[in-house]
Every structure is written in C-alpha cells, then in structure tokens.
Amino acid sequence: MNGVATATVSELDERSMVLAAQDGDDAALEWVLHRLGDRLLPLALALCGGSGDADVLVSDSLSRIYEHIGELRDPDAITSWSRRVMVRRFIDQQRWFRRRPRVSIETVRVATSLATGPEEIDLRDAVSRLDRRDRALLVLHYWQRVPIAECARELDIPEGTAKSRLSAALRRLRHELEESHGSN
Amino acid sequence: MAAIEDRLEELFVNDANNRRVTSVNIPPRHGPWRGVVALTAVAVIVGVVALAAILALRGEPQAAAPKVTASSAPATSIATSTPVTSAAPIAAGAITGELAYPSDFIPALKIFAISASDSRKWYRVDTPLSRTSLSYVLPNVPAGTYRVYAYTQESTTTNWAGGSYTEYVRCGMQPPCSDHTVIVITVSAGHTTEGVNLRDWYAGQGAYPPPPQ
Numbered sequence: 395m396n397g398v399a400t401a402t403v404s405e406l407d408e409r410s411m412v413l414a415a416q417d418g419d420d421a422a423l424e425w426v427l428h429r430l431g432d433r434l435l436p437l438a439l440a441l442c443g444g445s446g447d448a449d450v451l452v453s454d455s456l457s458r459i460y461e462h463i464g465e466l467r468d469p470d471a472i473t474s475w476s477r478r479v480m481v482r483r484f485i486d487q488q489r490w491f492r493r494r495p496r497v498s499i500e501t502v503r504v505a506t507s508l509a510t511g512p513e514e515i516d517l518r519d520a521v522s523r524l525d526r527r528d529r530a531l532l533v534l535h536y537w538q539r540v541p542i543a544e545c546a547r548e549l550d551i552p553e554g555t556a557k558s559r560l561s562a563a564l565r566r567l568r569h570e571l572e573e574s575h576g577s578n
Numbered sequence: 579m580a581a582i583e584d585r586l587e588e589l590f591v592n593d594a595n596n597r598r599v600t601s602v603n604i605p606p607r608h609g610p611w612r613g614v615v616a617l618t619a620v621a622v623i624v625g626v627v628a629l630a631a632i633l634a635l636r637g638e639p640q641a642a643a644p645k646v647t648a649s650s651a652p653a654t655s656i657a658t659s660t661p662v663t664s665a666a667p668i669a670a671g672a673i674t675g676e677l678a679y680p681s682d683f684i685p686a687l688k689i690f691a692i693s694a695s696d697s698r699k700w701y702r703v704d705t706p707l708s709r710t711s712l713s714y715v716l717p718n719v720p721a722g723t724y725r726v727y728a729y730t731q732e733s734t735t736t737n738w739a740g741g742s743y744t745e746y747v748r749c750g751m752q753p754p755c756s757d758h759t760v761i762v763i764t765v766s767a768g769h770t771t772e773g774v775n776l777r778d779w780y781a782g783q784g785a786y787p788p789p790p791q
Contacts, residue, residue, distance in 0.1 A: 424604050433601045436594035444593035446689075446703030450672065450717040452599075460604065497604050498670065498718040501597040503704045515683075515707070517585055536583050537590035568582055 406441055412469035417427040423463065427456050430476050431499050437477065440533045441484045444520050455480035456497040478548045481534070485526045485549070513571075520570040531556060596706070655678040663744065669767035673716040674745065675774035677705065677728060684708045690790055691716050694723040694762045698743055700790045704731070714776075722768045725760045728776040729789040740786040741779040751777065 414422035431452060438448035438455075458479050460537065462506065466475055521529060527549055534540040546556035591696075673691055677684055686707045693699035701719045705712060716726070728741045742760050750753035758781035766770050 417744050420604075422607050424602070427604055428599075430598045430600045435597065435599050439596060440590040440594045442593075444596050444706045445714070446705060446717070448597070449703065450715050453717060456602065497602060499599050499603070500718075501599045502600050504598050513585075514589065517582075517589055518706075518708070521586070521589065528730075532586055533590055538587045545584070564582060567586075571582070 398520070407468050408472065412463070412466070414474050416464050416466070416469070422462070426463070427460060427497060428470070430459060430472070431456055433473065434476060434480055435499070435501065437533065437538065438480060438484070441481070441530060443518060449499060450468070451480060451484055455483050456499065460497050468471055474544075474548075481530050481548050484530060491527045500514060516571055516574045517567070520567050520574075523570075524563055524566070527551075530561055531560050535560060589608060592756040593706075599706075614618060645731045664689075669721050670718045671721060671765040671767055672726070672758070672770040673719055673726060673763065673765060673771050673774050674770055675776060677714055677741075678775070678777040678779070679741065680779050685710050687714075687728045688726045688731055688733070688789060689714050689726065691719050691724040691726045691765075692787070692790065694725055696788070697790075721766050723762050723763055723764050725762055726774050726776060727760075727786055727789070733786040733789050735791055738786075738788050740789070741776045742781070742786055743774045743776055744781065746778045746780070747775055749779070751780075758782070760786070 408426070411422045411425050416424045434452050434455060435448060437452045442448040442451060455476065465502050466472060467469065467499065521532070523530070531545055532547060534545045540548070542556050542560070543553050545560075546553040551559075598663045604741065642658040677689075679685060679687075684705075684707065687705045689703050689705065691701045701716055701724075703714060703716045705714050714728075726743055730739045733739055743763070744761060746759065747756050749757065758778060763771050763774055
C-alpha cells in the first residue's frame with residue numbers, strides 16, 4: 395500500500411456515472427437509478443413489513459432523487475443520501491401520494507421462506523404497531539448495522555433521542571411479545 | 579428463544595428478500611421537443627403581447643385585451659401536445675383498500691387490478707401472511723377502469739380462491755345484501771382510489787375469474 399486511496403472498479407464506475415448524471419447524461423442517470431432501485435427495495439421492504447407499499451416508497455424516493463441529483467455535492471455519498479431520502483419519506487407516508495411519481499419501478503416476487511410461525515407473526519404484528527420513526531430506527535440499526543449517531547442524522551433527531559427511542563421500542567416489543575405468549 | 583435483536587434482524591432480512599426490481603421506468607429529463615415547444619410558447623406569448631401593445635397604442639378598441647389573456651392558452655395546449663414517447667411519465671394512479679379473509683388470519687395474497695376494457699391488461703401486488711387487519715396498495719396503475727381481485731398465493735388458473743370488492747361489500751355484508759356483482763372502479767392519473775376493500779370471499783364458485791398468469 396503506498397498511501398494512495400484505493401477504490402473498487404464499481405465504486406469508480408458509480409462515482410463517474412453519478413457525475414455524468416449530474417451533468418445531464420440521461421443514460422448515466424438511468425444506470426444510477428437502476429442501481430439505487432436494487433439497493434433501496436430491500437430496505438423499503440424491511441421498513442414496510444414486506445408489503446406492496448415498498449414499491450410506492452421506492453418509486454417516490456427515486457422520483458425525488460431523479461429531481462434533485464444535481465444538488466448532491468459529494469457523488470460518493472449517493473448511497474447514504476438516497477437512503478436518507480427514502481427513510482424520511484417512509485416516516486411521512488402522506489407525502490407518497492401527493493403527486494404522481496415520475497420514476498416508477500416494477501418488481502417481481504422472489505420465493506422466500508416467509509416467517510409463518512406464531513412467534514414470527516407476533517413479532518411482525520408488534521413491529522407494525524410501532525411508530526414509523528421507531529420502525530425505521532430498528533431496521534437501520536439492527537439490520538443495516540447503521541451506528542446510532544448516523545441513524546439519528548438520517549432521521550433528523552438528536553442522538554440521545556435516537557438511543558432512548560430505540561430502547562423504548564425494544565422494551566415495548568418485549569412487553570407485547572410476553573403478553574402475547576402469556577395469552578396463548 | 580433468540581434475543582429480540584436477532585429475531586428482528588431475521589424478520590427484516592426475510593421481508594427484504596421477498597421481491598426484486600425488474601425494471602425502473604425513467605422519463606427523459608431534456609426531451610428534444612421540450613425546448614422547441616417552450617421556445618415556441620414564449621415566441622407566441624411575446625408576439626401576442628406585442629400585437630396587443632401595438633393595437634392599444636393605435637387606439638384600437640380594448641377588444642384586443644382578451645387576446646393577451648388568451649395568450650396563456652397556448653401554454654396549456656402546448657403542454658398537451660408534447661410528443662408522448664414510451665419513456666414519458668406514466669399517467670398512473672394507485673388503488674388502496676383493506677383485505678379480509680374468512681379466517682382468523684389473512685394468508686399471503688396476490689392482488690390483481692384487471693382492466694375492465696381489456697382483461698389481458700392487469701397489475702399485481704403481493705401481500706404477506708398476517709394475523710391482523712391488512713391493507714394493500716397497488717401503485718402505478720395506469721388511468722382507466724378496473725375490477726380488483728385478491729387470490730390466495732396457491733391459486734392457479736384451474737383451482738382458485740378469490741375475494742373482491744363487490745356490491746355485497748358496499749352494502750355492508752349483512753342481510754338482506756346478496757348482490758355479489760364486482761364493482762368497476764376508476765383510477766385517475768395522480769390520484770389514489772381508496773376504499774377498494776377486498777372483503778367478499780362469499781360470491782360462490784366461478785363468480786370471479788381465475789387469476790391472470
């Protein structure tokens with residue numbers, strides 16, 4: 395290693411494609427949005443509990459990225475920026491249908507072993523009843539392994555608030571699951 | 579039992595992997611016609627305003643004034659005459675509603691909006707198994723009229739179980755309601771058609787078509 399920053403070919407490609415998209419290259423923009431769509435859909439599905447809402451959320455988020463990609467100052471930050479765009483839109487669902495999305499996606503179901511045991515269903519129920527901001531915190535921190543400080547930035551809340559919300563959400567989930575098991 | 583953090587991760591991973599993107603539809607940002615149309619519109623407006631000003635200076639009757647107001651009209655007609663290509667934004671809306679199923683849980687379903695004018699055109703969304711009430715969203719449905727059906731995931735073209743939004747649902751699903759006619763709903767561009775509640779699973783064998791393939 396000689397001290398020169400290294401990057402994988404795909405990272406270099408992505409950076410140059412983002413720059414080209416910002417420069418008005420439609421083909422590069424399409425490439426970037428396809429890539430982001432692939433990356434954002436799993437997160438959207440986790441946020442939306444696997445429901446069809448995820449398609450709407452991704453379409454809406456990609457539409458916003460399409461319209462504002464020129465304002466992104468650091469092309470290397472495209473992934474974290476697009477994730478932030480989507481998480482914030484997830485929290486405010488009213489925005490989704492405010493206007494027609496300019497970018498739309500089509501998806502196909504992939505055969506997976508959907509969790510169908512009673513415990514999984516109880517957990518899914520309990521998570522779906524959480525506030526959207528808390529759900530986003532759980533997904534970002536426990537699945538995407540995003541540090542608390544970054545979660546807080548993405549959700550636009552103080553770090554201390556993110557910590558306390560996260561532990562309160564876990565407490566509530568444990569409580570609901572205990573109640574559910576107690577009643578079974 | 580595993581720690582709740584681990585179970586959450588497992589749940590999210592499971593949800594995250596249940597669909598993948600097949601295509602992303604993106605409108606062109608700078609269509610060649612857009613610039614020409616915009617310039618033409620500006621030229622027309624400037625011309626009309628100039629003409630009105632000249633006529634006013636000559637002391638012509640004020641009847642010229644409406645022409646200035648009307649100069650905004652070309653902008654509207656120009657917008658609608660912009661060439662539409664396959665990559666143009668889809669004039670689409672969405673359909674939402676609640677799901678029900680004659681059991682204490684709702685199985686994984688596939689939901690179809692089938693065009694009322696051409697049954698070969700349909701739009702689909704899938705929902706997971708749930709033990710609570712569940713709603714669905716069918717996004718990006720082109721403007722038009724549709725009948726909406728829910729089918730269990732195991733349904734095939736030869737053996738299917740379906741529910742729909744019918745007159746029976748609208749009536750309240752109580753006696754004397756008995757009409758199971760499927761309601762044709764309208765989707766408008768940029769709007770969400772709400773309340774398409776797929777609750778009627780009681781229409782009887784053969785009342786609904788098989789799920790599209």
